[in-house]
Amino acid sequence: MTDDRKPMIECRGVHKHYGDYHALRGIDLTIRAGEFFSLLGPSGCGKTTLLRTIAGFEDISEGAILIDQKHMEEVPANKRPTNMVFQSYAIFPHLTVAQNVAFGLRRDPRGKAEKAALVEEALAMVGLRGYGNRAAHALSGGQRQRVALARALILKPKVLLLDEPLSALDRKMREQMQVELIKLQRQVGITFVLVTHDQEEALVMSDRIAVMFEGEIAQLDGPEALYARPASRRVADFIGVMNFLPAHILGESDGVATVEAPGLGVVELPARQISRANPDDEGPTIGFRPETMTLVGPNQAHSQPRETNATIDEVVYYGDMTYYDLRLDGAAAIDGKAHTVRISMRNVFGRDVQEVGTRTRLAWSPGSLVLFR
Amino acid sequence: MKGQGRGLQAYALLYLLFLYAPIILLPLFAFNSGTIIAFPLQGFTTDWFSQMWANATLRTALTNSLIIAVSAAILATCLGIFAARASTRFEFPGKGGMMGFILLPMVLPEIIVAMSLLVVLLGAGVQLSILTVIVGHVLICMPYAIAILTTAFSSLDKSLEEAAYDLGETRWSAFRLVTLPLVMPGIISSLLISFTISLDEFIIAFFLAGNQPTLPTYIFSQLRFPKQIPMIMALGTVLVALSIVLLALGEYFRRRGNARMGGNPTGGFL
Numbered sequence: 001m002t003d004d005r006k007p008m009i010e011c012r013g014v015h016k017h018y019g020d021y022h023a024l025r026g027i028d029l030t031i032r033a034g035e036f037f038s039l040l041g042p043s044g045c046g047k048t049t050l051l052r053t054i055a056g057f058e059d060i061s062e063g064a065i066l067i068d069q070k071h072m073e074e075v076p077a078n079k080r081p082t083n084m085v086f087q088s089y090a091i092f093p094h095l096t097v098a099q100n101v102a103f104g105l106r107r108d109p110r111g112k113a114e115k116a117a118l119v120e121e122a123l124a125m126v127g128l129r130g131y132g133n134r135a136a137h138a139l140s141g142g143q144r145q146r147v148a149l150a151r152a153l154i155l156k157p158k159v160l161l162l163d164e165p166l167s168a169l170d171r172k173m174r175e176q177m178q179v180e181l182i183k184l185q186r187q188v189g190i191t192f193v194l195v196t197h198d199q200e201e202a203l204v205m206s207d208r209i210a211v212m213f214e215g216e217i218a219q220l221d222g223p224e225a226l227y228a229r230p231a232s233r234r235v236a237d238f239i240g241v242m243n244f245l246p247a248h249i250l251g252e253s254d255g256v257a258t259v260e261a262p263g264l265g266v267v268e269l270p271a272r273q274i275s276r277a278n279p280d281d282e283g284p285t286i287g288f289r290p291e292t293m294t295l296v297g298p299n300q301a302h303s304q305p306r307e308t309n310a311t312i313d314e315v316v317y318y319g320d321m322t323y324y325d326l327r328l329d330g331a332a333a334i335d336g337k338a339h340t341v342r343i344s345m346r347n348v349f350g351r352d353v354q355e356v357g358t359r360t361r362l363a364w365s366p367g368s369l370v371l372f373r
Numbered sequence: 374m375k376g377q378g379r380g381l382q383a384y385a386l387l388y389l390l391f392l393y394a395p396i397i398l399l400p401l402f403a404f405n406s407g408t409i410i411a412f413p414l415q416g417f418t419t420d421w422f423s424q425m426w427a428n429a430t431l432r433t434a435l436t437n438s439l440i441i442a443v444s445a446a447i448l449a450t451c452l453g454i455f456a457a458r459a460s461t462r463f464e465f466p467g468k469g470g471m472m473g474f475i476l477l478p479m480v481l482p483e484i485i486v487a488m489s490l491l492v493v494l495l496g497a498g499v500q501l502s503i504l505t506v507i508v509g510h511v512l513i514c515m516p517y518a519i520a521i522l523t524t525a526f527s528s529l530d531k532s533l534e535e536a537a538y539d540l541g542e543t544r545w546s547a548f549r550l551v552t553l554p555l556v557m558p559g560i561i562s563s564l565l566i567s568f569t570i571s572l573d574e575f576i577i578a579f580f581l582a583g584n585q586p587t588l589p590t591y592i593f594s595q596l597r598f599p600k601q602i603p604m605i606m607a608l609g610t611v612l613v614a615l616s617i618v619l620l621a622l623g624e625y626f627r628r629r630g631n632a633r634m635g636g637n638p639t640g641g642f643l
Binding site: 055057077078079082083084086087088090092093094103104106107151152155 | 530532533535536537538539540541542543550551554555
C-alpha cells in the first residue's frame with residue numbers, strides 16, 4: 001500500500017561489533033518516506049543500537065546506511081537530517097520550555113521574532129501553547145515528552161527517531177500519547193522511527209514493524225500480518241498471546257498440509273497458514289490466538305465449522321475480558337500430556353463468567369490456525 | 374520519658390563548646406587592649422588591626438597565600454573536570470587503578486608528599502618559590518576536587534549532551550551549553566574546597582616556598598614572639614570572618630543552582 005513512496009532510510013548489510021559482542025548482524029531494511037516505522041524486540045535485541053546508528057551516535061562496523069539516498073558514513077550526528085526523542089527526554093533542566101524548544105535554532109540565521117513564532121507554533125503543535133516561560137524542570141513526565149517532541153520537530157527533520165518515548169509514562173498517559181503521536185505524525189508527514197519493547201504500542205502506532213531478536217530482523221510486516229501470520233514461533237510468542245500445540249503432519253500436497261493436533265483432530269491448512277521459519281527446532285507446532293476460539297454453552301448454536309469439548313481449568317477475570325485455561329478432551333490421549341490452551345472471551349452483557357471445573361464446548365475454525373514447521 | 378534525652382543534649386552542647394569556644398576567643402582577644410592573652414579582659418581597642426594592616430611582611434604573606442590558593446584552586450578544578458568527565462563518561466583500560474592513584478594523596482601523609490616533592494624539585498634544580506608551592510597544592514587539592522566533581526558529573530543524564538549534539542551543536546558547544554551550567558554548583562564547591570585547603574596548608578608551604586612567606590608559615594613564625602600574639606589574634610578574626618562569608622556565598626550559589634534545576638543537587642559539598 002505504501003510501496004510507491006520513496007525510500008527514506010536504507011540499511012544495507014549493517015553490522016555492529018562491540019569488542020566480541022555482535023550487536024547488529026546484517027540488518028537490511030528500507031523505511032519509506034512518511035512511514036511510521038517501529039523497531040520491536042526484547043531488551044538487548046539491538047533495536048536501540050540500530051536507532052543510534054541511524055542517528056549517528058554509533059559508527060557501524062560494516063555495511064551502509066543511507067538517509068534520503070545519501071550515504072551517512074561520513075556525516076556526524078549533528079549534521080544528519082534526523083532528530084531524536086530520548087528515552088529520558090533529555091530536557092535541559094536549566095532552561096525554560098521555550099529555550100529548550102529553541103535550542104536547535106541557535107545556529108539559524110533567522111531573526112529573534114521569527115524564531116519566537118516558530119517556538120510558539122511548535123509548542124501549539126504538541127498542545128503546550130503558553131508554556132514557554134515555564135521552567136523545564138517543573139514539568140510533568142507527559143509535558144517533558146511533549147517538549148522533547150517540539151524541540152526535535154522544530155528543526156523539520158526528515159526523520160524523527162523515538163527511543164522508547166512512552167516507557168516512562170503511566171498506562172493512561174501512555175495510551176493518550178500513542179494516539180497523539182499518530183495524529184502528530186500524520187500532521188507533519190515526517191518519517192517516524194520508533195524503538196519499543198511493548199508489542200501493543202508497536203501494533204497501535206505503526207504502519208510497519210520490524211521484530212528483532214539478537215541483532216537480526218525476525219519479521220518485517222504490517223501490524224495485522226504480524227499478529228495474524230507470525231513468521232516464527234518466537235515472533236508469535238513475543239507479540240500477544242498464542243497457544244501452541246504439538247502437531248503431527250500426516251501429509252502434504254499442493255502446499256496444503258494435513259495435520260493432526262491433540263484435541264483439535266485432523267485439519268487441512270493451506271499454504272498461507274503455514275510458516276516455514278521455525279528455527280527454534282521444536283518440531284511442527286499448531287498455534288492460535290486466544291480470541292479466535294469461542295466458548296459456547298451446552299445448547300447454544302454457533303456458526304463455526306468445528307467444535308471441541310473441554311473442561312475449564314482456570315478462570316482469570318480482567319473486568320472487560322475473562323481468560324479461560326481449558327483442557328481439551330482427547331488431547332491427553334495423544335502423548336499423555338495435559339495440553340491446556342488459553343481462550344479469551346469479552347464479558348459482553350448477558351454472558352456469564354464460567355466457573356472452574358465446568359464442562360464446556362469450544363467452537364473454532366481451521367482458518368484461525370497457524371502451522372509452524 | 375521526658376528527661377531521657379537530657380544527657381545526650383548536654384553532651385552535644387559540650388561537644389559544640391569544645392569545638393567552637395577557642396574560635397570565639399579569637400575576636401575577644403583581638404579587640405582586647407591587654408598585651409597578654411589572659412582574662413580578665415582589659416579595654417576595647419582596634420590597635421591590633423591597624424598594626425596588622427601596617428605589617429609589610431604579613432601583607433606579602435597574605436598576597437602569596439592568595440596567589441597560591443587561587444591558582445591551586447583553578448588548576449585543581451580544571452584538571453578535576455577532565456578526570457571527572459573522563460571517568461564518568463568513558464570506559465577505558467586501567468580506569469579503576471588510575472582513578473585510585475589520583476585519589477591516593479587524600480590519605481597519604483602530607484609530610485611524605487612534601488618531602489618527596491622537595492627532593493625531586495631540588496634534584497631537578499628547580500628554584501623554590503610560590504610556583505613550587507602551587508604545584509604541591511594542586512597535587513593535594515586534586516583528590517577533593519575530583520571527588521566533588523565526579524559526584525556532579527555522574528548525576529548528569531548522558532543523553533543531555535547527546536541531545537544538544539543531535540540538535541546541531543558541536544561536541545564542545547554541547548558541553549559548554551548544557552553540561553557546564555549543570556555541573557556549575559560542583560565546580561564552585563570544588564573551587565571553594567581547594568581554595569580553603571590551599572590557604573591554610575602548612576607543611577608543603579613550609580617545605581617548598583623557599584624564603585617566601587605564606588600566611589600559615591608567617592603565623593607560625595610570629596607565634597614565637599609574645600608581643601605579636603594579639604596581632605595574630607586580629608588576623609585570625611579576619612580569617613574566620615572571611616571563611617564564614619565564603620561558606621555562605623558557596624551555599625547561596627549551590628541553593629540557587631539547585632532551585633533553578635528543580636532541587637536536583639549535583640555535587641554540593643558544603
